[in-house]
Amino acid sequence: MKLIFQQMPIVIGALNSGFVQTLKLFSVTLLGAFPLGLLIAFGSLSKIKAISLATQFVIWIVRGTPLMIQLLIVYYFPGLVLHNPIWGGGESGRFLAASIAFIINYSCYFSEIYRGGIQSVPVGQTEAGLVLGMTKRQIFFHVTLLQMIKRIVPPISNEIITLVKDTALARIIALQEIIWAGQAFMKGSHGISGAIWPLFFTAFYYLIFNGIVTVLLTRLERKMDYFR
Amino acid sequence: MAILEVKNIRKTFGNVEVLKGIDFSLEKGQVLSIIGSSGSGKTTLLRCLNFLETPDTGVIKVNNDVLFDSSDPSTRLESQIRQKRLHFGLVFQSFNLFPQYTALENVMLAPRLAAKEKRAYEAQKDKIKAEAVELFHQIGLSDRMNNYPHQLSGGQQQRVAIARALILKPDILCFDEPTSALDPELTGEVLKVIKQLSDKNNTMIIVTHEMAFARDVASHVIFMDGGGICEQGEPRELFNNPKEERTRQFLTRYNS
Numbered sequence: 011m012k013l014i015f016q017q018m019p020i021v022i023g024a025l026n027s028g029f030v031q032t033l034k035l036f037s038v039t040l041l042g043a044f045p046l047g048l049l050i051a052f053g054s055l056s057k058i059k060a061i062s063l064a065t066q067f068v069i070w071i072v073r074g075t076p077l078m079i080q081l082l083i084v085y086y087f088p089g090l091v092l093h094n095p096i097w098g099g100g101e102s103g104r105f106l107a108a109s110i111a112f113i114i115n116y117s118c119y120f121s122e123i124y125r126g127g128i129q130s131v132p133v134g135q136t137e138a139g140l141v142l143g144m145t146k147r148q149i150f151f152h153v154t155l156l157q158m159i160k161r162i163v164p165p166i167s168n169e170i171i172t173l174v175k176d177t178a179l180a181r182i183i184a185l186q187e188i189i190w191a192g193q194a195f196m197k198g199s200h201g202i203s204g205a206i207w208p209l210f211f212t213a214f215y216y217l218i219f220n221g222i223v224t225v226l227l228t229r230l231e232r233k234m235d236y237f238r
Numbered sequence: 239m240a241i242l243e244v245k246n247i248r249k250t251f252g253n254v255e256v257l258k259g260i261d262f263s264l265e266k267g268q269v270l271s272i273i274g275s276s277g278s279g280k281t282t283l284l285r286c287l288n289f290l291e292t293p294d295t296g297v298i299k300v301n302n303d304v305l306f307d308s309s310d311p312s313t314r315l316e317s318q319i320r321q322k323r324l325h326f327g328l329v330f331q332s333f334n335l336f337p338q339y340t341a342l343e344n345v346m347l348a349p350r351l352a353a354k355e356k357r358a359y360e361a362q363k364d365k366i367k368a369e370a371v372e373l374f375h376q377i378g379l380s381d382r383m384n385n386y387p388h389q390l391s392g393g394q395q396q397r398v399a400i401a402r403a404l405i406l407k408p409d410i411l412c413f414d415e416p417t418s419a420l421d422p423e424l425t426g427e428v429l430k431v432i433k434q435l436s437d438k439n440n441t442m443i444i445v446t447h448e449m450a451f452a453r454d455v456a457s458h459v460i461f462m463d464g465g466g467i468c469e470q471g472e473p474r475e476l477f478n479n480p481k482e483e484r485t486r487q488f489l490t491r492y493n494s
Contacts, residue, residue: 138334141288142348142406143324152347156338237337238388 014207020200021192021208028191029215035108035177035187040170042113047120054125065121072118077111078179084111085183101186108180116173123165127158160234167227174220188212239302241266241441242287242410247296249282256282257293258465264410264458267439271452271473274462275488280445283462284412287443288328289319300325300409327403327411331418333395335387341398342383345370345405366405373401377431393424397431404435411435413444429455449492453477461485 053065072080085107089095097103131154139149181190192209195202240263249257257279264270272280285291287298289306292314298306305322307313335344346366353362374380377397387395396416403411413432417425429451436442436455446452452459453473460470461482469482480486 132334134330134332134334135336137290138330138336139348140290141323141326141328142402143320144348144351145320148351152351153336160338237386 017195017202017205017208020202021195021205021211024191024194024200025188025208025212025215028186028188028212029219031105031185032174032177032187032215033219035105035112035180035185036174038109039112039116039173039177042109043116043120046113046117048124050117050121051124051128054121055128069118069121072115073122077115077176078182080115081108081111081179081182084108084114104180104183104185107183108185112173112177112180116169119169120166123162123169124158126165127162128154130161131157156234160237163227163231163234167224167231170223170227171220174223175216188215240264240299241268241301243297243299243302244287245297245299247283247286247293247298249279249286249291249293256465257286260296260467262460262467262470264441264443266441268441268457269436269455270443271456271459272443272445272462273447273449273452273459273488274468278462279465280462281414284328284414284443284445287410287412288326289323290328324406325409327406327408329396329399329403329411329413329416331415333387333392333399333419335395335399335402337387340384340386341379341390341394342370342374344387344398345373345402348402349405369405370401373404376434377401378427391424392420393427396420396428400428400431400435409441411440411442413442413446415445415447417446417448447492449477449489461488463488 050065050069054062054069056062056065085097085104088097097107135153135157136149139153144152177187178189180187181193184190189209189212191199192212195205195208197203242264244263245261247257247260248255260279260283262270272283274280282291286293286296293306293308295308296306297304297308304310304313305325335341336347339347349366349369350359350363353359353366371380371383374383377400379394379397379401382390382394387398390398400416416432417428420428425448429448432442432444432451433455444452444456456473458470459473459476461468461476461480461484463484469476469480469485476485477489480489
């Protein structure tokens, strides 16, 4: 126990910098996947059969295969198959590859939630906008969007909380996120080796961060209680 | 001169012919009531006039201006349909107010967006607000302007929906069974507003199941049956002395 207290400051420092990487991946994924998901949702709702089928095919592939495999493919495919290692070997290259894999994966999940949200807004809302002479664009942004957001906050919240924990998968391509940082103390890191507790200790980071995320999302949900 | 002329409107969904050639015309200031049993094509006709459905054949003219002609593809351009819709207003059976806006914002939304598009929002915003407030006065809801739709009764919501249509000053205001989703107690307040509009010489088409109201407010009545116009005429004539057997059957059911 005394040993743990001695190790604590070093471990916390290393875990903190791992967690920064986790947070970065989390934020970049959300920033990318929110808009890309909407685009994909429009694709799968398209009246042009070819676009809608192609989009649904992509969604099937992305949702049907493990995110871990997708990470490996995005990271290794350019170098191993195309002989053009665009990511380079460094941490920033790994981060970029991980971000792309995460954004693609999450935008496909988001797109299905968006699609459900858009379709759940009664068609009468669109028709009311049309007979008032609004453009389809105006109707989407001024009528449909907020009603859709209200409906999708609970399911999106689920995905966001899952994403916080899914970022751990990025260590498969050696991205130095928090679990990677915790695990490093088993093999040896910062002069400490054979310590397994830092790995377990990472759970607190996830737990506290997800607590904050939950509070924020609940607030957002309440904010939209003013209409039905 | 007729404000609205409709010729040979036909519409088929799948293999069901919902409208089998509708012809009628309407003078400015006239109120037309369309009656008939459910499925007779009344709503589809209104939706065709408001360009929510595209007729398979037919011509629609407003003020002698051809808005739609099935034989002239240039009248089907999506870009122009938006402008053409503005000749008509439509009040829905289920109100379809926008839940995230207050009653006042619901009424102001369309003119505000139109003004923004013309980059004239700053110049017009006070005028739009004043017109909206005046409309709330007319529908007797001045004290509920800042309520959200879910805080209003069905009758109040429908009156707001009427104001929302009126602010765009349509040539012809259409009502699709405006009281069918309301408790009997609430239909009166909505019908009263519609009656006031007819007294002010608004041109209107009202699809309704309220026979007494149709008789009272309409200057012309059309009885639709099976996708066609079975009989039409002055309300007193049609309600008291229907010429067609089918009209008689329909009215007896309502009068009993």
